[in-house]
Structure formats: structure tokens, C-alpha cells
Amino acid sequence: MLKLFESEIQNIDSLSSEQIAVDVQSLSIQLNNKQVLTDISMRIPKHLTTALIGQSGCGKTTLLNSLNRMNELNAHYSYSGKVLMDGKDIYNKKENVARLRTRVGMVFQRPNPFPMSIYENVCFGLKIQGLNERRKLDDAVENALRSAALWGEVNDRLFDSALTLSGGQQQRLMIARALALEPEILLLDEPTSALDPLTTLHIEELINDLKKRCTIIIVTHNMQQAARVSDYAAFIHQGELVEFSDSDSLFTMPAKKQTEDYITGRYG
């Protein structure tokens, strides 16, 4: 089983277009008249975990946000390039942004539960989609909470405020909330940076389980975490993609000097 799994990890360039979830093509982004990303091109494989690593402020969060067009919430924003999902550019004018975001879920650095019950938090996205049938909602909530390994802890208090949960539980609730919409891609923006090591481990295990259901792209500062959870890893430095390959090679024998310096802790 493990062998089979490992055998899937191949050179990115040899992947066929069916195995690609997101195809970023020479994407450049300016925020507040500052160049944040310069000419990024990367093909992110399906049903695997890709980690984005790099210094603070190198643009990895911006890259993540560009995959579900969250950057647009910033008023001073401009871009060039393409981001293809299933062969279609998500930046085309006809794209329904709200629908796109249900296909590309996102979990933020700090848990941001809505001040409602746990149940309401999980079915928030579904209700916006217009799903109002109680039975279906109940099923979806249970499924999502089970997938996020939270069901056992909250099934007896689904209607308590989500704010009563602990930090780790809240972050798993955020994952459940995103999963309830059954996204194709899940974006995780430093999901464990505000959590203790044990809870972090929980979430990492969870990420490994979730791979079966969706493509995961995770931004992290923690090198060990990136090595542990990711199949592929990209190192970004000052808005440029320095190296992108399978995690094993990137962390054991990086091709670029800059990457080596970063992962061995010589800067950053």
C-alpha cells in the first residue's frame, strides 16, 4: 500500500493534464502598487498535498489567495497571467467567484468561527447554496464533522456556540466547514501556526486522510511539517518560484542553492 502510494509521486513534468488540479501560468500579482508575485508558473497535482514554503512576506499566502480569488477583496490589486482549473481560466470574466470559492475551500491561519452554533457554522456554506432540507443538512454536517475528526467531540453539543470550542477544535471546525461544500481543492493557510504541537499533529493526520477527497495546498512556515505532510513542495522567494518538485527531493537534495540555504535555516 505504501509502495503504491509512493509510486504515485513522480516528476511533475511527466504528469498528464488529467492529473493536474491547478495550472498556474505566468501569474504576476501587484498589491497596493507593490509587486508581490512575479511570473509564477506551476502545475499542482490532483489528490496530493502540495506545500508552499518560504519566508514571511515572500508571497506564498498571496499565491494561495489567488487560487480562489480572495485577493480581489483588496481594493488595490492587479494581476496578469492565468490560473487554469479543469482547463478553464478562473480569472475569466464569466467566472462566478462565489461558486468558484465553493469548489476551492479555504482554511485560515487563525480559526474564524462565526458566532453561531457549531451546526450553523458547518452548514453555513450549504445554506448559502440554497440547501434547506433539514435531513440533508444533518447528514452533511455529520459527514463533514466526521471527516474533520471532530464528530466524536461535539456530537452531543452541536447547538452550542462555536466560540466555546478550544483552538484546535475550532480549527478542525473550520476544516469541517470547508469540507461540507465538498470542495475539489482545499487551501490551508498556515493552519497550525496558532496551535500547540499535539493539536498540530492531529491536524496533520487529518490532512493526510483528506488527500483522498481533495487536492490540498498548504502554506506553512514549519519545515518539518512541510516534509511530513506534503507530496510536493514549492519554495518561493521574494515573489518568485525558486524550486518546485516532489518533497523528498526538495528536502533531501534541493537543486538550488537558495532552497538549501532556506531549508537548512541559513536565512528566514
Place this chain on the structure above:
Amino acid sequence: MARTKLNHQQKHAFSSIISGFAAASLLIILVSLIGFVLIRGASFFWPMTIYEVTTQDNSTGLSTEKYEISSLDLQDLQSNLNVRISAQFVDDTLALPFVSITQAKNVYQIALSNGAIKLGAFSSIHTPLGKTTDLQDYKPARDAVNTLIDELSQIQMQHLAIIHRTLADYDRSNVAQNAPARIKVMQEFDKWQRKTDALNMQLKQYYIVFTDAQTSTFRVYLRDLDRWFKPNEMGGLEKLGYMVDRFAQFLGDSPKQAATSGGVFPALFGTVLLVMLMAVIVAPLGIMAAIYLHEYAPNNMATSFIRISISNMAGVPSVVYGVFGLGFFVYVIGGSIDQLFYSDALPTPTFGTPGLVWAALTMALLTLPVVIVSTEEGLRRVPDGLRSGAYALGATKFEAIIKTVAPIASPGMITGLILAVARAAGEVAPLILVGAVKFAPSLPVDGEFPFVHLERQFMHLGVFIYDGAFHNQTNTQGSSMMFASCLLLLLIVFALNLFAIIVRNNLKKRYVRQ
């Protein structure tokens, strides 16, 4: 003189004394304000003492007696009267009469249903059965009178009212004076009219005879009698009961005797209705404006200009709003409505005259900045993470605002609304211009179609107090009525603020993370 230097500890003590002094004096001012209004207001409900005032004319030696009620004690009243009399006889000090005051015994304060108050000692009760001096006979007589009054009002409501309406209909449809239908109705009318006359005659047979201080007698018909009691002989508990009774009457009754007795119900009703209407207008406008400004408006010159204008709007003197309301709402908008829909009634204006709806609109305009500013304050407190959280789950901007931002900002919205309501409840100047009057013959809501008459003038507590201040200040009753209304207004505003605080805290508990 040697300069003394303060050491560190003294400096510290000095600054705390200075700031403590400021805080303490503020507190003292607040407490004395509330205490003053409370005491003066509450004394309106407290039964007053009846005194017998004897004035002896110096030249003739003749003395006149009269009963007088006063909330002052014997000595205060004496000196008060002396001042009053010496002012009258300032040229002719020799003719200065001699005045003596004693507390009257066994004298009744007789409150009539028209609000007038008479003072006298009980003499006898007269009924069709004859005259008695036994107070036990009052109760059956009262019951008999009440039955008669009920009968009278039954006839009024069930028969005469219908006949009046029918006659009015005939007049409108030009039925001839001698048409058979009309004659029949007129006969009916005569029949019931005779009946009421008979009942009224019967009612006149029930009365009580009192003697005044000069030992002459006067009659009080039971029909007109509201209550009678002996304040000088009342115990503490009885007085308290009277007070509660009077307060209930104050809330539920109309002003009587040129607003010196009775109650303030129409003013209270008008205030509440005005405030509700205003809230209905200002809440959606203010909240939507604030949401636009905070969530949608681009951050540019135009937006800051709008923000500055809103802050300035809060500083515009309220009478200016009143003038605007009169000039624009009443004359321009009201006038156009009249020309379009009520042209038959012109030149008598229907909407083109000050009225409730224009007052509500003016007050809504006046309180708009309060609502906008505090709603924006509430919106600013919503963490950005919640907005992006909603967006990331596929919410559009509108959905994100309605489902997450607005509920969390709701404490701010409620606070703004209640502040606006409290302001409108206490405002006077603009209201006088756009529809509040010191006496309105009818309430803006009644049984007549269409039941809510927004074009009518109305009474308002603030205006009522303002008007009360112009009454004769030596008339302690009258001035106390003003203080009592003041107390009521203060209570309303306090209650509203308390309500706002409770609602805000509850919402905060629900929506704001710890």
C-alpha cells in the same frame, strides 16, 4: 514668600484630589438634578394639607375664612401669605389685615371629574329617598348613580350614535327634510332624547352638600364627583395608596383645568407614537446608509466628504431641523399631497399643515447621524476574518453582510436606535414647529376610519413641560404637574437607556468572542 516644593507623594495626592474633585462635583450635580426632579415631581402625587386661613380686616374688624390646600407646612405658608398680602398693601400699611392659619379639621378635598378641586366639610347626602347625614349611605347612592350613568352611555352608544350617523348620511345624500324615512328617524331620536333627559333629571337628585369655611353650603352632584377624602386625617399608608392611585390617573387621564390637574395620557401616547414612527423611518435608512458607507463605499474624497457631512449634521441646532421640516415637509410635500389627493378640501389643508407624520420625518432626519455613526462603529468592530470566512464559503458580499456582519454589528445598531429614540422623546424646539401642540382635541389613533391619523396634530411630553413652565409659578399644583411630567420623561429616557444596555449586553454575549 518662600516657595514650597511638593515632593513626589504630595504631587500624586494633589493630582488625585483635583481629578477626584471634578468627578465628585459631577456626581453631586447629577444626584441633585435627579433628586430635585424626583422630589418636586413626586410631591404632585402626595396629598396636600388643607389649611383654614382667616383674614381679619383691620378697619372693619370683619374676618373672612377660607380653606386652602398647600404642600407647604404651616410656617412656610404663613410667611408666604404675609409676603403676598404685604405686596398688595404696600401703599396702605395701616390697612394690612391680620392673617392666621390653622390646620383644618374634618375637611374634605373634593376632586371633580372635570379636574376642579373644592374644599368643604361634609354636611349631608341627598338621594331621591331623602336626606341623610350618615356616610354609610354614600355607597348605595354611588352605586345607583353609576347604574344611571351606565344606562345613559348605553343609550348614547347604541341608539343615539346610530341615529346621528343615519342623519349625517341623509344630509350627505340630500334626503329631503320631510321625507318619511327622515321623519321616522327624527321620531326615534326624540324618543331616546326624552329618555336621556329623564335619566339626567334622575341623576340631578343625587348630590352631597358641603359647607365651606364661611359656613355657606354648596352642592356637588355625584355625577360630577371623582373622589373625596380628608387629607388631614389620612395615615401614612393611606397617603401612599392615594399616591399610587394619583400616579395611575396621571398616566391614564387627559389634562384638565388648563393642564393643572388630570393626567398626561395624550402627551405620553403622542410621545410614544412619534418615537415609534421615527424609529421605523430612521432605522432602515440609517442602517443601510452605514452599511453602504462602511462596506461598499470606496475610500475616497467623496466618501470622507459624506462622513464629515454626517458628523456635521449631528451638530446642526435642532430648531433648524424644525424650520426645514416646516418649510419642506409640511409646505412643499404636504402641500403637494393636498393638491394631488385632497383638492376637494382646499383651501383647508389636510397634510399641508403640521402633523404627526411630518414630526416623525423631521425627528428621523435629526437622529439619522446618531444611528449612522453608531452602526458604523458596530460594523468597524466586526473582525475582518469573519468577512473572509464567509467569502471563502462561497458567500457573495451581500450574503456575507446579511448573515455574518450585520448580526455581529447589531449591538451597535440597537444602541444607535435607542439613543435616537431617547433624543426624540426629549426634543422640543423642532416639534413645536412641525406638529406638537399643547392641547390636541383628539388622539392620532382612534376608532374612526382609517384609525391612524398621521396628519393630526399631537401632544408631546417635552412640549407639555415647556408649556407648563409658563404657568403661574405661585400655583403650586400647576408647577408640580410640570415637574411630574418631567419626572415621567426622565423615567422614560432612563428606562430606554437601561433597555439599550441590556439588549446590547445580551447581543454582545451572543456574538462577540471572549
